[in-house]
Amino acid sequence: MRELFARDPDRFNQLSVEAAGLFLDYSKNRLTGETIELLVALARERGLEQRRNAMFAGEKINSTEQRAVLHTALRAPRDLALRVDGQDVAGDVHAVLDRIGHFTEQVRSGQWRGFTGEAITDIVNIGIGGSFLGPKMACHALRSFAHPRLTMHFVSNVDGHDLDAVLQKVDPATTMFIVASKTFTTLETMMNAQSARAWFLSHGTPDGLPQHFVAVSTNTEAVKAFGIDPANMFPFWDWVGGRYSIWSAIGLPVALAIGFERFRQFLAGAQAMDQHFSTAPLERNMPVILGLVGIWNRNFLDCASLSIAPYHQDLNQFPGYLQQLEMESNGKRVSMDGAELRTLSCPAIWGDVGTNGQHAYFQLLHQGTDVIPVDFIAALAPAHLLPGHHAALLANCFAQSEAFMRGKTVEEVRAELQVQGMTEQQIKALLPHRVFPGNRPSNTILMEALTPATLGALIALYEHKVFVQGVLWGVNSFDQWGVELGKVLAKNIQLELEGKPSPKLHDSSTNGLIARARAAL
Secondary structure (H helix, E strand, C coil), X not given: CHHHHHHCCCHHHHCEEEECCEEEECCCCCCXXXXXXXXXXXXXXXXXXXXHHHHXXXXXXXXXXXXXXXXXXXXXCCCCCCEECCEEHHHHHHHHHHHHHHHHHXXXXXXXXXXXCCECCEEEEECCCHHHHHHHXXXXXXXHHCCCCCEEEEECCCCHHHHHHHHCCCCHHHEEEEEECCCCCCHHHHHHHHHHHHHHHCCCCHHHHHHHEEEECCCHHHHXXXXXXXXXXXXXXXXXXXXXXXXXXXHHXXXXXXXXXXXXXXXXXXXXXXXXXXXXXXXXXXXXXXXXXXXXXXXXXXXXXXXXXXXXXXXXXXXXXXXXXXXXXXXXXXXXXXXXXXXXXXXXXXXXXXXXXHCCCHHHHHHCCCCCCEEEEEECCCCCCCXXXXXXXXXXXXXXXXXXXXXXXXXXXXXXXXXXXXXXXXXXXXXXXXXXXXXXXXXEEEECCCCHHHHHHHHHHHHHHHHHHHHHHCCXXXXXXXXXXXXXXXXXXXXXXXXXXXXXXXXXXXXXXXXXXXXXX
């Protein structure tokens, strides 16, 4: 890469793209303009444009579940003309959005009161997977826009320590619970919801349940049986996958935290990226480029993982969010037609906020035996007024991407150690430890500031990147059958832990673990 930059002074301008308030620099990758041309040709050969158009048109591209994939419709304008199975998509979406707007205004203004007549101060979102990761990430990312009276809490783990830690912090008289489960049968979510309900009833009465529990679901009867007023049930649809659902009623905690107008800005940022993705030429299309660079690093350079490094503390939940978005979508070993893939699919996604990573795992990124690409993400303007901090943050971000690209040669290390007055023997001993191979790929994504609109665009960018890569790998990015097997086995084992064991069902290891657990319970 050093040589590529030296030969082409315009490399940065040629290998960067801007869209929807975001700027992507992909020049620090081991590729040239010709590489991108060839990858774009591959994308066209794989039918990317046709698949993209089919998704936006509401065709049932989720073939294993015979469903449309229309998370983009959740942030589309009210006048969108699109029907799926006779359903007026835009009309239904905006009807729910209007209800969310009215509800959030009631809670944020203090009109909504708990069973003692006090305003709501704490909101506990109970969900799992996409019903947890997205809202939690967005509320953290947009904390500088949050209502000062409302504190958001998120519970997902069936481990009772998760819920217990939250219940110890909140007052039942001023706490609202959001139970997010499309079917209202999700095991982990409903166990936590029932425990929260029992906790509330130990302080209040059944009459107070409608004031303190709302649902994001489609199962009206189960919601009513729980004690929630169906008027406070916010639905979404089968064509909304869990990890793509933050734009739907699943985003209710986000709307409550930042207000409905800002939530609309969040949707508008994503819609701006949708417009770019659906219309820009592939060669200048940001999600396409990001996806193709990932294909190049994964399938041509054998990079087995991708590290996400946000240089913004408020994006500390973003790597975890992308883990589900990317690995649950494209962590597949068979193609759309059921044949085993003959190439590698999704890399492992991992990371942390940048400056923390520098003092933890960046050592491996710089000098480890694996080459691991990095996505750097930064905002040019901070949301705080502390002097000096942001310049130091950006300096670290830009320096790391430069260091990954340049490395440090034997000659450079030798000259540096000679200036320090070291002897030749000392230099020889230290030299191999101080050399950095460099040539390590990275992308840098910049935004002017982290706002609802730019966060929306950033999430949509990665959603569409996942789509692009799924098309090239030939996988269905919108099912997740691998999630199901463990759930089925867990139900049987739970019955055994609570009753009579069935050793013939399991191997000796699982039987041994069950026996030890039964002895301790």
